[in-house]
Amino acid sequence: MLGHTEPSSPFENVFPFQILLVRYLGTSTWRINISLEPFIESLSKCPKHGLHNPFKSPERYLLYGDISAKAAHMLSLPKVSNFFTRLIQRVSPKSYKQAFGEVYVTQKFLENFSGDQVRFLARSFAVPGNHIGQQSQGYRWPYGPVAIITPFNFPLEIPVLQLMGALYMGNKPILKVDSKVSIVMEQMMRLLHHCGLPPEDVDFINSDGKTMNELLMEANPRMTLFTGSSRVAEKLAVDLKGRVKLEDAGFDWKILGPDVEEVDYVAWVCDQDAYECSGQKCSAQSILFMHENWSTSSLISKIKGLAERRKLEDLTIGPVLTVTTEAMLEHKKKLLQIPGSKLLFGGEPLENHSIPTIYGAMKPTSIYVPLEEILKPANYELVTKEIFGPFQIITDYKKDQLAMVLDALERMHAHLTAAVVSNDPIFLQDVIGKTVNGTTYAGLRARTTGAPQNHWFGPAGDPRGAGIGTPEAIKLVWSCHREIIYDFGPVPRGWEIPPST
Amino acid sequence: MLGHTEPSSPFENVFPFQILLVRYLGTSTWRINISLEPFIESLSKCPKHGLHNPFKSPERYLLYGDISAKAAHMLSLPKVSNFFTRLIQRVSPKSYKQAFGEVYVTQKFLENFSGDQVRFLARSFAVPGNHIGQQSQGYRWPYGPVAIITPFNFPLEIPVLQLMGALYMGNKPILKVDSKVSIVMEQMMRLLHHCGLPPEDVDFINSDGKTMNELLMEANPRMTLFTGSSRVAEKLAVDLKGRVKLEDAGFDWKILGPDVEEVDYVAWVCDQDAYECSGQKCSAQSILFMHENWSTSSLISKIKGLAERRKLEDLTIGPVLTVTTEAMLEHKKKLLQIPGSKLLFGGEPLENHSIPTIYGAMKPTSIYVPLEEILKPANYELVTKEIFGPFQIITDYKKDQLAMVLDALERMHAHLTAAVVSNDPIFLQDVIGKTVNGTTYAGLRARTTGAPQNHWFGPAGDPRGAGIGTPEAIKLVWSCHREIIYDFGPVPRGWEIPPST
Amino acid sequence: MLGHTEPSSPFENVFPFQILLVRYLGTSTWRINISLEPFIESLSKCPKHGLHNPFKSPERYLLYGDISAKAAHMLSLPKVSNFFTRLIQRVSPKSYKQAFGEVYVTQKFLENFSGDQVRFLARSFAVPGNHIGQQSQGYRWPYGPVAIITPFNFPLEIPVLQLMGALYMGNKPILKVDSKVSIVMEQMMRLLHHCGLPPEDVDFINSDGKTMNELLMEANPRMTLFTGSSRVAEKLAVDLKGRVKLEDAGFDWKILGPDVEEVDYVAWVCDQDAYECSGQKCSAQSILFMHENWSTSSLISKIKGLAERRKLEDLTIGPVLTVTTEAMLEHKKKLLQIPGSKLLFGGEPLENHSIPTIYGAMKPTSIYVPLEEILKPANYELVTKEIFGPFQIITDYKKDQLAMVLDALERMHAHLTAAVVSNDPIFLQDVIGKTVNGTTYAGLRARTTGAPQNHWFGPAGDPRGAGIGTPEAIKLVWSCHREIIYDFGPVPRGWEIPPST
Amino acid sequence: MLGHTEPSSPFENVFPFQILLVRYLGTSTWRINISLEPFIESLSKCPKHGLHNPFKSPERYLLYGDISAKAAHMLSLPKVSNFFTRLIQRVSPKSYKQAFGEVYVTQKFLENFSGDQVRFLARSFAVPGNHIGQQSQGYRWPYGPVAIITPFNFPLEIPVLQLMGALYMGNKPILKVDSKVSIVMEQMMRLLHHCGLPPEDVDFINSDGKTMNELLMEANPRMTLFTGSSRVAEKLAVDLKGRVKLEDAGFDWKILGPDVEEVDYVAWVCDQDAYECSGQKCSAQSILFMHENWSTSSLISKIKGLAERRKLEDLTIGPVLTVTTEAMLEHKKKLLQIPGSKLLFGGEPLENHSIPTIYGAMKPTSIYVPLEEILKPANYELVTKEIFGPFQIITDYKKDQLAMVLDALERMHAHLTAAVVSNDPIFLQDVIGKTVNGTTYAGLRARTTGAPQNHWFGPAGDPRGAGIGTPEAIKLVWSCHREIIYDFGPVPRGWEIPPST
Structure with missing residues (x-):
């Protein structure tokens, strides 16, 4: 129903790419023609403080460390990486090596957030206060219900990296991948569920852009990550009153x-x-x-x-x-x-x-x-x-x-x-x-393409600009600063009420 | 002309506050009735890479460390702090102690960014790359031309902290303070000029909101910081297509x-x-x-x-x-x-x-x-x-x-x-x-008001949310991430052109 | 020879612990009665700048990310974790659950340094300089040849965590585990070799303390990590002229x-x-x-x-x-x-x-x-x-x-x-x-034991104090600060030789 | 008595350097011929947890921010900087510009730790724990009683930077400057007292090295910073069993x-x-x-x-x-x-x-x-x-x-x-x-000398190596890691006592 997958074999055979050239039909059959209600209701169930945060269900940080380690291991298996490489090729026109690159980057990203590394993303800092008992502490806080919209050209890498980033920080995302290629992510969702992802943590929707826009306007997610064309990006920025992070085109x-x-x-x-x-x-x-x-x-x-x-x-x-x-x-x-x-x-x-x-x-x-x-x-x-x-x-x-x-x-x-x-x-x-x-x-070996998971990728010069993949990108896009100032006292001995100010 | 002040004595006498109650006229006489052209032109002269950045005019980070140390020292002088305290009281209805609080926080903020501390805000990080000669480095980059709009209730603290933050990171701001109280900041600009602030670094405008909105739409600053009512904040977020950071009301x-x-x-x-x-x-x-x-x-x-x-x-x-x-x-x-x-x-x-x-x-x-x-x-x-x-x-x-x-x-x-x-x-x-x-x-001593310069102040739960005053707030609001990936080589000995991918 | 293991099946059957009680013989048969020469020579081959650093063989950071991911996966297999749990029990008197705890912490530690996380340990920072072309950058640098001495009570966890930390940062360690229990680490070395650890990166020695002391005095490692009794710790601190990090007893x-x-x-x-x-x-x-x-x-x-x-x-x-x-x-x-x-x-x-x-x-x-x-x-x-x-x-x-x-x-x-x-x-x-x-x-649930891999463990109040396991501990114990100040110029136009000073 | 100065005019006239060449007598008259008792007793009064730490007297971080701002301002006054420059020249053979360089670096260092910047040095970090109520937090902790020994060639810069660093982090230092030049620091102590330094926070001793060694052996400070010759450094490392940080010679x-x-x-x-x-x-x-x-x-x-x-x-x-x-x-x-x-x-x-x-x-x-x-x-x-x-x-x-x-x-x-x-x-x-x-x-403009206060200065490759001046150096030399793991609970509902392990 709400986009999460039924238990089925995630590794059924797919046809080789040659077939694609004959019937390049996209994945319109994946479109679910139901009302938006269930999606809106599901999102609205997630409070603004998220599914977890440093003071709520911290064990979920560990859960996501486990899921990441397991999913990374799955993608390291030649059988699985080949499956996804071929599946990507089937819908997105790129060479085997380019498609494999997506799988590899995704695997490495997941390795990066194994073990305790998800909770390390939630690392806060604290500074002594003005008097005994006072200390200020800056946390990374989730947004709660959020949306992710990703394009056709990286059917696996972009949605996985942004989706997991959103989840790591405690958000509940609804994910929409360009429907021409969403079969890749549909399969990846099954793999993630297999590795322990709670089905209710993510809603996965197949729709055209117009329907998604309608959903966003009604569900009003606290943050929307959009990767795609500048035209749509600018429209979304206005529609969502700036509650967006964008990664759009570049010349x-x-x-x-x-x-x-x-x-x-x-x-x-x-x-x-x-x-x-x-x-x-x-x-x-x-x-x-x-x-x-x-x-x-x-x-x-x-x-x-x-x-x-x-x-x-x-x-x-x-x-x-x-x-x-x-x-x-x-x-x-x-x-x-x-x-x-x-x-x-x-x-x-x-x-x-x-x-x-x-x-x-x-x-x-x-x-x-x-x-x-x-x-x-x-x-x-x-x-x-x-x-x-x-x-x-x-x-x-x-x-x-x-x-x-x-x-x-x-x-x-x-x-x-x-x-x-x-x-x-x-x-x-x-x-x-x-x-x-x-x-x-x-430098002499400078390139423009091929950004991996180990360094920041994203535009600069725009306060709406998103990044992808690195700890810094995840923290920037998927969390905000919250400061807790502890002030336990004791009230100084002999304290007396001062004059009003 | 362009908002920067003529050389004049910054500490002329002001009338005591009692007078204010009789003629609460605001500062409409400070309104400059000129066309917006010079402001737009001045902003447009600042490139997107800002007045300085880690690769351009780094000596300006030191200049701002000096300005901050000097201005902090000025505000520490009883004569000067009293002047500003009384001036704040003249236009913003608050007790002496509350008004003095603004001056004190401003002084401490400026102390915090003395010496090398401005350049420490531009601290970057680097990570080894995949092969010899490669290293990725994440910098804080300015936006270039930016705008700051601040409200009536903190005539000194909010504009100084946001203005200096913008300048520290290399931006060129145009500053608009609520015109009822802008005389305070007008005087502070003179003090800052006296302490070495280059007049061409800041444009200071007195206008009503409508005029300012017009200016923003034409000048199209890369980022606009707005502190004020939710109503105006939401409008600006749409008008400026989300290129904003907001600190609006709170219940x-x-x-x-x-x-x-x-x-x-x-x-x-x-x-x-x-x-x-x-x-x-x-x-x-x-x-x-x-x-x-x-x-x-x-x-x-x-x-x-x-x-x-x-x-x-x-x-x-x-x-x-x-x-x-x-x-x-x-x-x-x-x-x-x-x-x-x-x-x-x-x-x-x-x-x-x-x-x-x-x-x-x-x-x-x-x-x-x-x-x-x-x-x-x-x-x-x-x-x-x-x-x-x-x-x-x-x-x-x-x-x-x-x-x-x-x-x-x-x-x-x-x-x-x-x-x-x-x-x-x-x-x-x-x-x-x-x-x-x-x-x-x-904690037992918890309060809701009185946030100082040493901890974060700002809303959470909104990707457009601004912060004020701390190093983290300055970096978040006034700079963005830019990653430089060095890849000098050498190209491995015996390297041969691989197949296309 | 030099302590690295021959290719042999790492998972031969071991007897259950009951046998141990009958013949608690320790592992003296593991003692290699050769001269110290090969160990000294092997250590001396490693230069002070280490096997890798941010400017040398950075691909080795990735190698260690791979080794860690693979070894973590191995330890996550019930067959393997059970093997090590039983092996620990055979030599170190603790319950199954306590012994398994060591294996689990070791697995989680290895997960933490999968993928790019080893190179993230080598993260440096940079600050703008005084003039164009200048920038100062603080790196974490290895010590080169180092020694690790670990006690009987944690035969797996302490040696693996310290060994891998040393390797991650670019050092070449010689490892001595208390010979009563060193069979555990001997088996673990085989597992690590199986996962890709280059045999020449680590020397593994079985000896009594006196022999090891002699070796240290001759080989003069740049840093020695000692975990064990205060008495030996104090002696080593003097013998090695303070080039030590210590984790000794606690009351x-x-x-x-x-x-x-x-x-x-x-x-x-x-x-x-x-x-x-x-x-x-x-x-x-x-x-x-x-x-x-x-x-x-x-x-x-x-x-x-x-x-x-x-x-x-x-x-x-x-x-x-x-x-x-x-x-x-x-x-x-x-x-x-x-x-x-x-x-x-x-x-x-x-x-x-x-x-x-x-x-x-x-x-x-x-x-x-x-x-x-x-x-x-x-x-x-x-x-x-x-x-x-x-x-x-x-x-x-x-x-x-x-x-x-x-x-x-x-x-x-x-x-x-x-x-x-x-x-x-x-x-x-x-x-x-x-x-x-x-x-x-x-807090109400406070304990003194059971420190895992996700937070710092170590003494405080002593500049020689070591930590174990966390990124901070690894960086503190196994690397030092090195600052590179880039100053490329250009020399200012019209520069002239100033007077001597 | 205990080295802190009597209230006297800190800026009496000094003779110009030419006189020095005639009677280069050093400062033996500054040597106090009292027993070491008072020094030892004074040091021993400081507990291991220091004069302040994040949980004790945090207002002292602010005090030191104030002292730094005031002392920096004093040194920025031409009259004062000239006094110290000439005084340095009187005892240490260097040109006016070189001597002034010391004063300037000292001023900038003090500016860097104005306002809240001292407490920012005590910044800690925290990571979510395993279950609700648990969080681990890493603090920078002082050593308590410490010693500082500095050489003749930088009579002002080295002692001030190390002394203030020690104080910032909460330690109580005893300071010994080479007695040939200690008049400079003697005068600077007066200036610091004038700016608010509590006299009981620092003991200042004039003695020869042998006496100081005796004092160290008896007083047993928790940490000793030594800047000077390799020969003495190695001896101290042994005498103090490695509880040292050293900055010795370099070829x-x-x-x-x-x-x-x-x-x-x-x-x-x-x-x-x-x-x-x-x-x-x-x-x-x-x-x-x-x-x-x-x-x-x-x-x-x-x-x-x-x-x-x-x-x-x-x-x-x-x-x-x-x-x-x-x-x-x-x-x-x-x-x-x-x-x-x-x-x-x-x-x-x-x-x-x-x-x-x-x-x-x-x-x-x-x-x-x-x-x-x-x-x-x-x-x-x-x-x-x-x-x-x-x-x-x-x-x-x-x-x-x-x-x-x-x-x-x-x-x-x-x-x-x-x-x-x-x-x-x-x-x-x-x-x-x-x-x-x-x-x-x-780079083309590379030099070996002239390290300022804005980047790290110190040796690498030695775990005993000290640094000077920067936030990183201060934290490394003058504090250690302490981890507090909060574990408040609640104990899970229905929790039952598990079997022993």
Whole structure:
């Protein structure tokens, strides 16, 4: 009923991915056509102080440490990780290795919160007071009933990490995963139940966005975590009066600094950042700024070579779920009208495939646009429009044009990931000190994608910004500060009532 | 011009407070009737990465350590603290001691951020990466252009603490203080400039709320801190799409537990919590739940005695700025219609005064309402309506009625301060574990008001909730997380390009 | 050779403990009679900067996260945990549940450092510097070659927790477990090797103390952790010139406060604290101070009843390894010569057993000594002599004699565990504020024994004091602070050489 | 009597330093020829739980915040800072700027612990327990009676920072400053008393080392901080059985990496590091390793030029207090017998001075020794012998000889400061990852001296190592961990006594 799963074998066989290409139907059959009442009622049963907090049911912190250890162990079993990898591939177009990456990160995240580590998240601090008997203590407190909405591109990693974070801190979440891919999380819920997750702790809903919006407006969760498009994010922020944490899109940039080294390596990272998962990562490299020293290297031709070895068979390139081929071709056309711009490679539809026309199917594409043109008001919005597919802009800058590059970055709207490819500390600090992207890689091996569970991932520069996965992210997103000031006394001997004030 | 002050003597004489009662004119003459353009332009000059951050102008952290040490020393001088105390009294109706409290807390806050303590706020952390040359580092990053809006009841403490917090973390704030009291902060700005604050770091505006709203919509600050009424807070949250931190009203409660001790002391704290500053603190005690063991004590009669010694001459009771006498009398009347309710004391207008009728003037008032009646849906909203004046509800509960009390607390809307007056650890953990107020005092000496600079003050249970004054509050409100992942290499010897993924 | 194990089946059958009673031979056959050279050489190969640190082989932090997750999972298997529980019982006289407790704590500890949690131990912090390009960063640095010496009473828990802590932080330890019980750790080393521990990371030695002392003097490890008797601890501190962390004995005390409640529960805890493991825990309750309110309760008779149900068959009472029966009888005799003292229960040898006379065999014993007598210089040393067996002192104090109790505590030499059994916050803070025991339990359910892996265990009041198990303990004992101050520049434009200073 | 000062004018005139050169008598007249009894008795009055802790007299944390703010303000007054600067110069041979540096660092340190910052040092943390009512909390606890012994070269900075740190955490220190310079601290004690320091909180003793040793052995302080020579440090470690924290000598090194830039700047830093305070800083550069790329630059000739502008008149070079001229000439002679070694500059006694022969008087000296020779066992001890004067070794290394340099560093005994002058991140991480010096500067602007109050200063690699000045250093040196585990209950309903274990 309320989204929690019936006892059934969690590891039934699934068909291999080839079938997917024939009938890419999504998971609409998973949609439950019941009234929202039970969900609203279930959420409303959770008080504002949550299912647990440092003064209520602390044994539940241990329960979640156990669940995490067990679930991590399950995901470490080749049979199980392979099952989830294939299941992810079945609904989300990515290579085996990319899909496996999700499973692996999820496993490691769960390992991180084994044993006592969930209660360590609830660590508080205390400071002596003004007089004997007084002490102030700052706790992390849950919000109680909360909601989580996650997108199609990471069907396992994003929902598990946010869901568990919410639960660890004592909240009761309702979880909605994009219904095209929610079968993955549906299976994972069964695994979590198997590992001890109390079914009543989480409500799992399959619905379209409109229904979910309606539910949110009625159930009024104390906090809603949304990962997805900027458009929906902004709407939710207004609808929920700011009671949200958001991780939305990014037009992520990479800057190559003056020191040219390891061209092969940098080219390979550029190819992966721009085109893995067919560019459908919110961290995907959308624009590349090359120092002129790189322009004379073989970098671009190497990136081109790497892009061209991508193929549909192993899903190193594949369907684009939110932008049609036509839209991408149209965007390309507009960009090429900018003076000095040129197609570096790609720019054509994929061939020999059965991807439905509601999705996109495009070869990995790079378009060069001159820096001066990018900065022109007439072009800026066009060039920095995020295309959630295998599509990037490449430009270059001269030694004395770094300020122009920084100006281009400052004018962007979302600030998620970024990369500064240089081992020159002074160049690095100059760029880092004048930008704000929340997850910024720096150094010769810098990338924009591939954030794991061990460091913060999230946008910066926005008080609504969410993070994912690390202890800091969990505490920020899923708990708030509560201060208890103990003041036991004794009242000083001989105390007398002072004058009113 | 842009709100920063001309060089002039900061310590000209001010008239004593008596004059205020005659001509309570507010500070409308301080209103600047210029276009908003210069403010918008000034804000827009500050980039998103702020005036300083760990990679930009770190010497400014030291500058603010110096400013704080100097300003703290100034406020420690009797001549200066007396000046500000009297100036506060001139515009905000509170006793000398209450006004001095603001100055003292402000001084201590500034001492706290002397020397290197501002840069210690920017402390980051780092974790080893996956391979040699990799390390992830989490920084506190500024928002850049930000806004601060503060209310009439703490004309010095709230604006200074929030302003300095914003500046410490590298933001450029525009500050609006309620124009009735903004003369205090206007003078304080001069003191800060005198202590080294660069005039271009802060814009100071005097305006009505409508103008400020217009400014915010146009200037679009990255973050806005609002302290004030829930009504305006909710509107701002929508207008600014959630890019806010809020500290709004509270219907603050106190529970007296089963252990009756130190009745004189507890009565005195109750009187202060309910009536100091004529109840015009967002932390003021609005409702008191007495365990039946207290009902048989002399507590109520003692509170009555204390309330009745308050007098207009020394402003231990005084004008109410946002609720008229008529409105309070009307509220009293409605409450007394509830079966079983009764007036405990007060309930009448102040006498022999020249307070204009646009303000309220009421004797300290307590009304008893039976717990069962409070919980009835028909009464609940009425009883828990916040009256920003010297007005409280008193009720009692039997040994086995604690669950009903907790139910009453759960249904409230704002969760700012609270007090649990008991030295019984099991009673304390029971109440604390089932409530969410952000600043909760516990123990025999528990109070609801008088939060200093050394512990967190702010609501809990709301992701938009702000805090004030402590290092944690400053970091939460005025900075966001940014992660830099260094990945210098070297690329492993013999590395070869792997297959695409 | 160097102590690391040959590949062999780690789970061969062991005989049940009953056999042990017949032939309590210890593990002298495990002693390797080779020269110390290989051990010294192996240690000397490890540089001072350790096997890993944040700038060297950071992948090893991940390796240890993996080892921990795997070893924790192994210990969670009933077959394995039962094996180790029985193996512990075979060499260390404790009940199944007590022995299993060691295995369980070890499992939980290992879970705590799964995944990324080992590298999180190496978390550093950074603070902005004085000018652009400068930043100071505080790291946790290993010592390099280190030694660990652990006692007989916790054959698994103490060595594993200290060993893994040392390894996590990047040290190369040589481990010596008391040879009577080292078979347990020998088997555990095989398990760890099986889970991925590189054999060359740890040297494992079986020797007597004299040989180990010789080894330490020659090999000169950078740090030595010693858990054991005060006598040896003090000698090592001198021999190793203070390069030690010590966890030595404690004459642990419990105070029952004025509030008498839950007598059954408190009696049960007293029995366990004094007599579990036959009193052979360094945390065992050695003296009990009862408030006079408890004297009139049934507490003592209940403790007596509980002590008397202990029996040799299930090892709820058993052999004492370091004090003979004779010595305990002699101690009893001396105590009973103190005026007013009396035997409360016990005081006689165990009957019907085959425990060799080199060990002790004594019924659980309590002796009452009046507080005034305890404090007399002539008696104090005698009464507070630690008997590492089932032996405790009981006394009582009047309402106004708390200062005398505190004086008795102040004069003790070692300050390990303590308990203040009271729910009166003012009593608690009075006792806590005037004592120093490193692990102090407070509240009605306070105990002196049973410290798990989730909170600090160790003495306080001594700069040489070690802790065990928690992240804080690991960081304190197994790493030191190293500060790197980055100062990249640039040198300010137009900088000129200043005068000499 | 017990070392605390009589009320007298703290700012009497002192003679200028020139006089000192005539009668460099030290401060033997300050020696008090009384028995040690009063000191021992005074120390013994302080209990092990200290003068304050989080449960005892917490108002004293605020007192020390006040004292710090006031004393910092005093030192910020030019009249006062000039007084102390001149007074330092009178007894410790350093330039005005170097002496002023001490005063300035002391002022900033005191600012850092103004207001609430002392109590923030006592910040504890808490973690939820296993069941309702349980919570574990880790506190920083004082040692009680402690001792501080500080050297001649920083007569103000070292004693004030360590003394205040000890006091902040709740200890009662006895302070002994090298009697040659203790007049400075004697005056500072008066200033601190003036700012509110309770006279009974600190005992101040003037004595020779032997007397102090006797005192320590009798009084048996719980912790002793020693800053000074390795020889005395090792003796104290044994005498006090390891109850010490030590900051002893360092043979501090600097490595110039492959990237040659800003030669003027680097030369100036080298000159300062080696010769400021006539090399009498424990952080002074004792050996310089130049990458071959620097050998062909003008670096050495520039260092020579800078060294030669130092002069006795302004004390940019001056008396050496612990090494005679003769000893330095003898050391030079021995070094020059090493094949390939040569005198780069200096190597001669100062001229035209009246420095007594018990002190040294030497021109700034650099001697080149080939790297291969340094590493030879026959030479290593000689070359790496610390000369506490204006004396350094210079060598160079080829591109492929870094391993030899690292080997030289590994073999040193003390590991205090170091500098790696390079902006190449890979070179930096290679050197940092393979060394252990506690305070290591990295980057083009790296230095070995001039550690301020905002970052850690102290050795690494030794569990006895002390730090100074920062919050981390204070907490490490002057407090220990104490864990209080609250366990209030309630005992679960229906609980029954379980079987014994």
